[in-house]
Amino acid sequence: QKEVEQNSGPLSVPEGAIASLNCTYSDRVSQSFFWYRQYSGKSPELIMSIYSNGDKEDGRFTAQLNKASQYVSLLIRDSQPSDSATYLCAVTPRSDRGSTLGRLYFGRGTQLTVWP
């Protein structure tokens, strides 16, 4: 399941800055991409999903997808201390393309700390 790579960090940014999280994947035909946030001791919660090349914005979060480069990123604008968590990138594997299986393979996660 080692198809998704993330810089494990830790990434540390000051409050109000932009945090940039990156993820690369090996399966060229992956179709669906997700960013989850996981607070310590909690289960992952979905932040963003993206399926097409380009940018997708939701509040302070922007997901960027470049399928040619097999690269997906998450930008967090105006970072807050409450954003401090581990961010997990997940992709749907090749074998599930065109099916309803919808399995997800996760990267190791990037630990983000936003300091006041």
Place this chain on the structure above:
Amino acid sequence: SAVISQKPSRDICQRGTSLTIQCQVDSQVTMMFWYRQQPGQSLTLIATANQGSEATYESGFVIDKFPISRPNLTFSTLTVSNMSPEDSSIYLCSVRGTSRQETQYFGPGTRLLVL
């Protein structure tokens, strides 16, 4: 999104014993999955729980070690058999709806410590 509950929330077990974890969803869902998250690691998919048929296991996971049941569209169990300390982990149930692009949501997890 669906509301997912898991039982037990945590347990401490002796090596060689087995533990069954339950996952209950408040609505019918097509797909249910079981993941493992070992300390400091990311999530690893164990298997897809299929309603009315045998689960589909990922490479490295076998039915004898992780038997799974799914008797209906709202409930599934995962058993961790003949446990060893290496099985100490968080076990998470997740669900997905019927749309191709519908995303997965996770239960609160079961924290397992094997002594």
